[in-house]
Amino acid sequence: MNVLPLAQRSSEPPGAEQILKTLRTRRQGPLLTVELNVPEEGNAVTDAMLDDLLTVLDHQDPEVRVLVLAAAGDDFCLGGDRDEFAEHLAHDPSGSGVRASGIRARRVCDALTANPAVTVARVQGRAIGAGLALALACDLRVGADTATFRLPELALGLPTAWGGLLPRLISEAGAARVRDIILTGRVVDAAEAGTLSILQRVVPEDSLDAAVADLVRPVLRRPGPALRVTKTLLNSFTAATRLADASVLDPEIMTAVLTEQRRVRPAT
Template sequence: MKVSLPGYLHPQGRRAGTVRSTREGAVLRVELNDPANGNAVTDAMLNGLLEILAVPDPEVRVLVLSGAGDDFCLGGDRTEFTDWLDEDPTGRGIRISVDKARRVCEAISGNHAVTIAAVHGRAIGAGLALALACDLRVGADTAVFRLPELALGLPTAWGGVLPRLIHEVGAARARELILTGRAFDATEAHELSVLQRVVSRDGLDEAVAAWTRPIVRRPEAALRVTKAVFNSYAAPTRLGDPSVLDAELMACVAAATRRT
């Protein structure tokens, strides 16, 4: 049975806003839905994601995150950053939005459901952060990843991406990817554990289904507790998690870069 979440997807598929979602039994599919702009993350998109994720449905066992069009997500919308700095040179608008980003990524990683990112095309900056917040990540063999913030005069401080990247790939590899800002393909992403599986673009749906089928059959309490245990074991390796400072770091550096 398909049901729609208010404001996002009509049962016949009518779109509203830049995020749409469908519920199919125990599976909730959430799609970044602004393909004309490469699914760039805007404040409106963050609001849409928060509306969906803030109060999890206890009947949902799997949450699948994907992107419409040619790319998963081309990162944050830098036009909004410029507009916010024009309105307030201290970066207040950036602080508000980046704090929302942290809450969105925490809602994904802390969700009681198993979260799956299905990545195709480019996953840049904030797009990579959203994918890394998921428990499982499958990518098309043509997927490309990059963290370009440093070249843009910004810190790598969005959605807790830095501590998550260090936790998943290791500090040395994370340092190299961030300092150089180079792109890396799906094969390397798999070697780095950014992706757990790589398939053809046409095989993404089946790869997600192959993970989903056994997960939805697991007893709800056991699944919820197992997810919580995984998160608790990950926590000690992230005691220095500075993501609570992301909003201040991004706003301060963006404002300082603007003045130079």
């Protein structure tokens, strides 16, 4: 898989790779690949992963034109680490840890969306909850025909309030369809994800890397200044159709729900 490092200097050799605690990156000229790299945990999103992602995104070389967000193992991402949420609440029942985690999540997803480079999600296996949010924060999404998507938060007693997921999903898939997906918690397969624009391209799993390369190749040839301005314009027009985006309150909403549930139903 083609993957990229934080901010590569010109002195670094092509294909230079860097391994962080939860990520692996590789830089190849104007292409940066960032791979979620905790496959034994289903690439579950933790505070450590959010911190690693922020480190990469905050120090990204301005010469990068395309960033591919990929994942090691069978699944793209199985969502947020609920054990870590429970630890946050056990440490501070007021929810300060949950709130801080939610703020990190929002910063990561916003950094992907507002990234000066074109961001591409490469999705295989399951993308659940926070995993779907990370993919939706990218400009383009390519998925294997075996990929599936699910938002089980409601069944877990959680609001759909992580990283600005809800307005992005409504913008891409439409409000009526999103109600169905969230309220039922059902699995969305790759074919349906394609019709909902959750995925823009669906390919056989063994063709996933080739499909990403085909998508990325022409984008890498575009002049950098025009590419950055065009992406900014696309983001601006998309944001204008949302009228209001209450997802800035996601950390507060998640904190309020979790702390209230803990108060009503104390952990045993």
